[in-house]
Amino acid sequence: MLHDKTVAFIGAGSMAEAMISGLVKSEKFPTHQIVATNRSNVERLAALEAIYGINSCKLEDLQFDQIDVIILAMKPKDVDQALSGIKQHIKPNQLILSVLAGITTTYLEQNLHIGQQVVRVMPNTSSAIGESATAISPGHETSENNVILTKTLLECIGEVYTIDEMDMDVFTGLAGSGPAYFYYLMEHMEQQGAKAGFDVETTRKIIAQTIKGAANMVQAQGETPTILREKVTSPNGTTAAGLKALDENGGGKAIAKAVEHAAIRSKEISEQIQESLLVNSK
Ligand SMILES: NC(=O)C1=CN([C@@H]2O[C@H](COP(=O)(O)OP(=O)(O)OC[C@H]3O[C@@H](n4cnc5c(N)ncnc54)[C@H](OP(=O)(O)O)[C@@H]3O)[C@@H](O)[C@H]2O)C=CC1
Numbered sequence: 001m002l003h004d005k006t007v008a009f010i011g012a013g014s015m016a017e018a019m020i021s022g023l024v025k026s027e028k029f030p031t032h033q034i035v036a037t038n039r040s041n042v043e044r045l046a047a048l049e050a051i052y053g054i055n056s057c058k059l060e061d062l063q064f065d066q067i068d069v070i071i072l073a074m075k076p077k078d079v080d081q082a083l084s085g086i087k088q089h090i091k092p093n094q095l096i097l098s099v100l101a102g103i104t105t106t107y108l109e110q111n112l113h114i115g116q117q118v119v120r121v122m123p124n125t126s127s128a129i130g131e132s133a134t135a136i137s138p139g140h141e142t143s144e145n146n147v148i149l150t151k152t153l154l155e156c157i158g159e160v161y162t163i164d165e166m167d168m169d170v171f172t173g174l175a176g177s178g179p180a181y182f183y184y185l186m187e188h189m190e191q192q193g194a195k196a197g198f199d200v201e202t203t204r205k206i207i208a209q210t211i212k213g214a215a216n217m218v219q220a221q222g223e224t225p226t227i228l229r230e231k232v233t234s235p236n237g238t239t240a241a242g243l244k245a246l247d248e249n250g251g252g253k254a255i256a257k258a259v260e261h262a263a264i265r266s267k268e269i270s271e272q273i274q275e276s277l278l279v280n281s282k
């Protein structure tokens with residue numbers, strides 16, 4: 001299904017690079033069928049070409065009629081300008097995937113053609129190694145074939161979950177932003193290792209293996225995190241002391257708040273973009 005598809009990224013930053021890396025590593029389709037464009041940073045495009053063997057070009061030189069799937073990957077604040085720039089070149093039956101946090105399918109449909117095929121997508125940067133947890137929510141006009149194409153394409157970069165768009169903000173708080181919470185945790189664990197005189201490289205490896213092992217246990221054993229946590233925790237042992245300190249210092253609450261506030265911010269972005277649309281249409 002993918003071998004004859006051409007995919008263009010509009011926006012070539014961190015998220016586009018992670019997806020390009022994962023797509024290339026999947027070897028599901030030729031790298032020359034991936035094209036990256038951005039607003040102005042030509043050095044960045046040259047670097048992506050050199051690293052991944054993909055194509056790139058200036059946005060104005062993109063051959064839109066030869067692209068099957070267009071992936072929007074600019075910041076939400078730039079979406080209006082980006083859509084105004086590309087609308088005249090795209091056709092309603094072209095599939096548009098948007099990875100933009102907070103940008104709804106309704107917004108995309110209102111700003112593109114009647115009947116435009118759109119899917120809202122929320123990947124994370126683990127796409128780079130084929131380990132993303134990616135959500136998709138198809139637009140109102142999107143055909144079943146295009147939903148299947150979207151899933152097939154995104155399965156190259158990890159697991160894909162089809163969710164109700166109402167749940168996209170929470171999914172963003174959990175999985176889109178999620179890797180950052182674990183990196184933050186690792187940063188803090190690393191600091192403690194360094195304080196105790198461990199060298200940074202070794203500590204990093206130890207922590208990464210510990211997190212990977214814990215995640216794999218959840219996936220492989222089919223046991224809940226609660227049961228698995230209890231199995232680590234001996235009465236009056238070291239883990240109990242560590243968990244008590246976490247609780248007393250608001251650890252659990254802080255994690256819940258992180259997910260909650262990321263989701264709130266995603267919703268806020270939707271509202272702000274919708275408001276600016278209303279203001280501009282007055
Ligand atoms: N980073 C992440 O972990 C995740 C990000 N996302 C979403 O991905 C999107 C991109 O994020 P990220 O990659 O971090 O951002 P970056 O700032 O790294 O990249 C943004 C890219 O968009 C380009 N761009 C800006 N305006 C336009 C335009 N009008 N036309 C074409 N290209 C344009 C920029 O080009 P130039 O450099 O030339 O200005 C740049 O290549 C965001 O909407 C974010 O919500 C979703 C999931 C996870």
Ligand SMILES: O=C(O)[C@@H]1CCC=N1
Binds near residue numbers: 176177
């Ligand atoms: O921080 C952001 O807004 C983007 C969306 C999810 C991850 N990064």
